[in-house]
Structures are given as C-alpha cells and as structure tokens.
Amino acid sequence: MRFSNIMDSNSYTGDQSIDPGTERLISARTRLLGPAYRLFYERPVHLVRGRGSHVFDADGVRYLDAYNNVVSVGHCHPHVVAAVTRQLETLNTHTRYLHDGIVGYSQRLLDGTMPDDVDQVMYACTGSEANDLALRVAQMYTGARGVIVTRDAYHGNTEAVTAISPSIGGETVIGPHVRTVAAPDSYRSDGNVATRFRADVEAAVVDLQRCGHGVSALIVDTFFSSDGIYPDTSVLAPAVAAVRAAGGVFIADEVQPGFGRTGDGMWGFARHGVVPDLVTMGKPMANGLPVAAMAARSAVLEPFALGVPYFNTFGGNPVSMAAAAAVLDVIDDENLVANAATVGRALRNELTRITADHPHIGDVRGAGLYVGVEVVADRDAATPDRTRAHDLVNAMRDRHVLISVCGTHGNVLKIRPPLVFSMADVDWFCTEFSGALAHLG
Numbered sequence: 001m002r003f004s005n006i007m008d009s010n011s012y013t014g015d016q017s018i019d020p021g022t023e024r025l026i027s028a029r030t031r032l033l034g035p036a037y038r039l040f041y042e043r044p045v046h047l048v049r050g051r052g053s054h055v056f057d058a059d060g061v062r063y064l065d066a067y068n069n070v071v072s073v074g075h076c077h078p079h080v081v082a083a084v085t086r087q088l089e090t091l092n093t094h095t096r097y098l099h100d101g102i103v104g105y106s107q108r109l110l111d112g113t114m115p116d117d118v119d120q121v122m123y124a125c126t127g128s129e130a131n132d133l134a135l136r137v138a139q140m141y142t143g144a145r146g147v148i149v150t151r152d153a154y155h156g157n158t159e160a161v162t163a164i165s166p167s168i169g170g171e172t173v174i175g176p177h178v179r180t181v182a183a184p185d186s187y188r189s190d191g192n193v194a195t196r197f198r199a200d201v202e203a204a205v206v207d208l209q210r211c212g213h214g215v216s217a218l219i220v221d222t223f224f225s226s227d228g229i230y231p232d233t234s235v236l237a238p239a240v241a242a243v244r245a246a247g248g249v250f251i252a253d254e255v256q257p258g259f260g261r262t263g264d265g266m267w268g269f270a271r272h273g274v275v276p277d278l279v280t281m282g283k284p285m286a287n288g289l290p291v292a293a294m295a296a297r298s299a300v301l302e303p304f305a306l307g308v309p310y311f312n313t314f315g316g317n318p319v320s321m322a323a324a325a326a327v328l329d330v331i332d333d334e335n336l337v338a339n340a341a342t343v344g345r346a347l348r349n350e351l352t353r354i355t356a357d358h359p360h361i362g363d364v365r366g367a368g369l370y371v372g373v374e375v376v377a378d379r380d381a382a383t384p385d386r387t388r389a390h391d392l393v394n395a396m397r398d399r400h401v402l403i404s405v406c407g408t409h410g411n412v413l414k415i416r417p418p419l420v421f422s423m424a425d426v427d428w429f430c431t432e433f434s435g436a437l438a439h440l441g
Contacts, residue, residue, distance in 0.1 A: 144214025
C-alpha cells in the first residue's frame with residue numbers, strides 16, 4: 001500500500017498497544033469497511049459526545065478539539081440542532097418542488113456574503129461534488145480542459161476531482177490535463193513568493209497549451225491548507241491574472257478557509273483582493289450536515305446551465321438549507337468572524353512566544369483560527385521533520401488536545417478549531433503544547 005500524504009501522515013498504524021475494547025472496535029471497523037479508511041493518531045480516539053469546542057470519549061474524558069472545521073460553530077450548537085429538528089419534523093424533499101428555504105438561504109449567501117459579480121449558486125452534498133461541478137462549468141465556459149493546481153492540493157474524491165488532488169497519493173494518478181505548481185511557501189521564500197508563484201503558473205499555462213489541453217481553470221484552496229498553510233495575501237492576484245489572460249477561470253475552493261475562519265471576513269479569497277469566477281464550499285456550511293455549494297458569476301455559469309439540466313437529489317433540500325441558514329445566524333449573532341480574528345491572534349502570539357527559542361519550531365503562521373506550526377530538524381536549514389511533527393501530534397492527543405498535520409513533508413502542525421474557540425481554550429491548548437514540547441525536547 002503506497003503512502004498517502006494527506007491520509008497517512010497522522011494515521012493509526014497499529015504499532016502502539018491499545019486497550020482490548022478499542023482494539024475490538026478497530027478490528028470490526030476494518031473488517032466491515034475495508035482497508036481504505038484511515039483513523040487519526042497512534043492511539044485512536046473513540047468519541048461519543050461533543051459540545052462547543054470540546055468532545056468526550058467513551059470513558060467520559062474531555063478533549064479540546066483544535067482541528068474540526070466541519071462543526072464550525074461548535075459541536076451540537078443548540079440553534080442549529082433546533083432548526084434542523086423543526087424542519088425535519090415538517091418536510092424534507094428535493095429541489096424540483098418550490099420551497100422558501102433554498103431561495104431565502106441563497107439570497108442571504110449571495111447578497112450578504114459574496115461579491116456582486118458572484119450572483120448565482122447551485123447545491124450539492126459535499127465539497128467533492130461542488131468541485132466536480134465547478135470543473136464541468138469551467139470546461140463548458142472556456143472550451144478547454146487544462147487545470148492548474150498546487151503540488152499538494154486536495155480538492156475531493158470523485159474521479160474528476162481526485163485527478164486534481166495530488167496529496168491523496170497512493171495509487172492516485174494525476175490527470176494528463178493537470179499541471180501542478182509549487183505552493184507559495186512564505187517560510188522558505190527569499191521574498192519573491194508572489195513573483196515565483198505567477199511564473200510557475202505561467203509556465204503551466206504554456207505547457208497545457210503546448211499539449212493541446214488549453215487552460216480551463218486555476219483552482220486553489222485560498223489558504224493553501226493541505227500544502228502547508230500559507231497566508232500570504234500577495235500571491236493570488238498575479239497568478240489569477242495570468243490564467244485569465246490565457247482564457248481560463250479562477251475557482252476559489254473555500255471548503256476549509258470559508259465561512260469566517262480567517263477572521264478577515266467570510267471568504268479566504270477576499271483577503272487576496274480577487275473576485276473568483278467560481279466559488280466552492282462545503283464542510284462548515286451546515287455544521288456537520290452534508291451540504292455544499294458552488295457559487296458563480298452568471299456569465300460563467302450560463303453555457304453549462306443552458307446546456308446541461310442539473311439535479312442533485314439531496315443538494316439544497318429543506319433540512320440542509322435550515323441547517324445552513326442556522327449557521328449564518330450563529331456566525332452573525334455570536335460575532336464569530338471577529339472571534340476568529342481575536343482568539344486566533346492570541347493563539348498565534350502565545351505559540352510564537354512559547355516556541356521562540358525552540359530549536360525544532362521554525363515558524364508559526366496563519367490568520368484567524370487557522371494556524372500552521374512548522375516543525376524542523378534544523379532551524380537554520382529549515383529542514384522539515386515529519387517524525388517530530390507526528391510525535392507532537394500524538395503527544396497532544398495523549399494530553400487530550402486534538403490537532404493534525406499537513407504540508408508536503410507532513411511536518412506542519414495543522415491547528416483549525418471550531419470558530420467558538422475561546423481564550424480559555426487558548427490557555428488550555430498552549431499549556432499542553434508547551435508541555436508536549438518540553439517532553440519531546
């Protein structure tokens with residue numbers, strides 16, 4: 001079985017001893033689900049309950065969830081639970097019947113959060129589906145098939161989207177119509193990260209044209225999440241301009257940075273001062289229910305919309321729309337974008353202080369409640385240290401704090417808590433992080 005960077009960098013290997021009850025559950029899971037599935041951590045966590053930014057295992061032990069952006073407004077938020085319950089008790093059907101829910105939510109999403117030019121939206125169930133749809137829309141609009149992605153991108157798991165997700169690894173084959181470029185690594189850059197990123201994108205454009213694929217789209221996660229978390233806001237606009245000059249469109253994958261996570265506003269692309277042609281979103285959209293969407297400039301969507309009837313049985317159903325609307329309520333009512341900015345800044349500042357003199361922490365970076373901590377073998381050489389990062393993640397797990405890793409070398413600690421993360425949670429996190437560092441040396 002070949003290594004998958006995004007799936008195997010922090011996965012259960014069976015090398016550690018675990019209690020018999022957990023071992024039985026793992027064995028049953030493996031037998032019934034097959035070997036493709038992965039579990040987090042050397043000692044997997046059996047979760048049974050959650051509230052806010054905390055989760056509880058089968059023994060009642062409380063953990064700090066510093067990783068989960070699916071439940072963006074917190075585990076089991078009562079407003080979301082109540083909205084879903086009310087709608088589920090009333091009606092759930094599909095979008096070929098009229099219903100106020102999908103219309104009302106779409107108006108809030110487009111008019112209240114998107115740039116004016118992004119004026120239509122289509123619904124699906126997962127970010128993978130939304131990205132798959134965006135690829136189809138881009139191809140019909142441009143008449144081309146070539147796609148440019150970053151070298152360790154992850155955009156989902158349909159066949160079409162797997163072909164543009166090199167971080168999946170294993171037996172995955174990147175499509176012949178896909179070109180990869182290095183992510184804008186601000187940590188190791190000599191200061192010309194935006195210039196280099198644009199040059200790499202321009203070279204990919206030339207090669208796609210030379211091979212007869214043309215240029216359909218540049219698609220990026222606007223925080224470069226799986227590449228290693230790079231918040232530099234100078235990098236996207238020049239690259240997008242290069243793609244548009246070649247006739248392509250820009251797809252902003254907001255599945256991870258969207259819905260207020262960066263603390264600068266609702267969307268990661270806004271930090272870069274660019275307006276996408278297509279915007280995809282998923283995971284945090286409905287706080288755990290499978291809801292996703294693709295928003296678009298109507299002119300870009302038109303060739304697809306007029307040529308291909310679209311129907312997704314569960315995409316945009318009334319229960320999903322009730323959940324998504326409730327999430328927008330909570331983000332507004334609890335000022336969660338501002339909370340992400342304030343609490344995230346405190347978290348980064350404290351982590352920077354804790355690690356200032358540590359020989360194996362090279363960088364603390366991020367925005368809002370999205371933080372990357374670069375673990376290195378040698379600070380001067382900036383040598384990635386996958387093993388130490390893995391050990392830190394598992395040391396934090398043993399201290400009841402949940403994080404993971406990302407990046408080309410699996411050496412960047414990925415800290416991405418629910419948006420309700422509090423100052424008390426920051427104290428808890430940093431106390432345990434300091435202890436883990438001291439223990440591992």
